[in-house]
Amino acid sequence: MLVFNRHLLQKLGTALMLGMGSGIVYAFLVSTTCAYLKESGLSLAVIGFFSVSTMPFSLKYFWSPFVDHYKLKIFPDNFGQRKSCIILMQMFLFVAIFxxxxxxxVEHQAWALLLLVIIGFLGATSDIALEAYRIELFSKEESGIGNGFVIYGFRIGFIVSGIFGLWLSTILPWRNVFMILALFILPCTTVIALSPDKKVLRDKPKRTTYGKWLKSYFLEPIVSLIQMPKFIWIMVVIAFFKVGDAYLDTMSLPFLMEIGFSKSEIAGVAKTCSTVGAVFGTFIGSVLISKFHFKVMLLAAEILAAITNLQFLILLKVQKNLLILGAINFVESFCYGISNIALITYMSSFCSKKFTATHFAILLSISALSKALLSPTSGVVAQNFGWQNFFVISSLFSIPSLLCIYLIYWRNNKTNLPYK
Structure with missing residues (x-):
């Protein structure tokens, strides 16, 4: 039975700050900077291309073993390895965002893009250590509520960087906005620094050849996944599940600003309703997964994700209507919360006990990589084919995932897959 004592409350506070730090950085890349680029006069095509800054989140598996096993020399020997990495990355993030x-x-777009990619790399590296720290911080009985606090912390960080940052830009220059957002990282760093860390490397790692190290940490986890039945179809499901949402996210702010909504209206209505919808959707999704057959839940979540993209066509007809703006963003984020829980649970079901963290990093990278590769084209599509075609195309990205869900779980299914 879970007992809420002072020790658990301290760990929940740490989990909240872990999520908040991650949410601030991610919202800065996918939301705040999009509004900044749009207001600076950049074309939709250029804004879409700037989304490559999230590419490190898709490729972080390739350096995750280094984060997991390399001991930073700048911290004391008794200082936690996970905390060392998170704190160092957050210090760099503070300087970079500031x-x-x-x-x-106008004159240095390439340098701006390079700095955003660096911020993406720092944020992705911090997330590698963050996920491992989260798993090790909580016991099996505490993991459910601990994961929930990380998610809610992420939403708080998204509010700070996305909603509050957008509102600040209506009364302050963007330079000052970025400086203030960077300051919000410091409380997260302070709480994490004062929190316990079970991962302390006091002994020197055993010597091994590079070939053995490469095989153990990179090749074996991949081979074990490839040997799963219907591996290709499963990877297609993961790669294209919710990819339409990511495609839409890159252009949502420029679209709303283009049809006449002010930044304060977007921050006050669209972003607020989106946050509330995501919180409720996450909760409802958790309940539905425990009640319904998982293959039905997976199919329904992806159908909802495709349909909700099409509802933005309503705004093309009614133009500036705050009530419809709030309703559309609430519904879209509510369904996003449901599909997000469905995807995380689906990916977790394929993680073996031997390679749990590594398997999840691989599957998460596959999911993120497809989004990172497709999102840069969103601005080109919107600019050359118009908003109406853009929303239709974004919904069509669900077709590969839906088709493979059918092939895996309904057509001649003779394999013992999870959640069959």
């Missing part, structure tokens, strides 16, 4: 507004976007 200084982003000092780059002249």
């Amino acid at each position: 200084g982003f507004g000092f780059i002249d976007l």
Whole structure:
């Protein structure tokens, strides 16, 4: 039975700050900077291309073993390995976000893009250590509520960087906005620094050849996944599940600003309703997964994800209507919360006990990589084919995932897959 004592409350506070730090950085990349780029006069095609800054989140598996096993020398020997990495990355993130507004976007677009990619790399590296720290911080009985606090912390960080940052830009220059957002990282760093960390490397790692190290940490986890029945179809499901949402996210702010909504209206209505919808959707999704057959839940979640993209066509007809804006964003984020829980649970079901963290990193990278590769084309599609075709195309990205869900679980299914 779960007992809420002082020790658990301290760990929940740490989990909240872990999620908040991650949410601030991710919202900065996918939301705040999009509004900044749009207001600076960049074309939709260029704004879409700037989404490559999230690519490190898709490729983080390739350096995750280094984060997991390399001991930083700048911290004391008794200082936790996970905390060392998170704190160091957050210190770099503070400097990078603080200084982003000092780059002249008109004359130095390449430098701005490079700094955003660096911020993406720092954020992805921090997330590698964050996920491992989260798993090790809580016992099996505490993991459910601990994961929930990380998710809610992420939503708080998204509010700070996405909603509050957007509102600040209506009364302050963007340079000052970025400086203030960077300051919000410091409380997260302080709480994590004062929190316990079970991962302390006091002994020197055993010597091994590079070939053995490469085989143990990179090749064996991949081979074990490839040997699963219907591996290709499963990877297609993971790669294209919710990819339409990511495609839409890159262009949602530029679209709303283009049809007449002010930044304060977007922050006050669209972003607030999105946050509330995501919180409720996450809760409802958790309940539905425990009640319904998982293959039905997976199919329904992806159908909802495709349909909700099409509802933005309503705004093309009614233009500036705050009530419809709030309703559409609430519904879209509510369904996003459901599909997000469905995807995380689906990927977790394929993780073996031997390679749990590594398997999840691989599957998460596959999911994120497809989004990172497709999102840069969103601006080109919107600019050349119009918003109506853009929303239709974004919904069609669900077709490969839906088709493979059918092939895996309904057509001549003779394999013993999870959640069959």
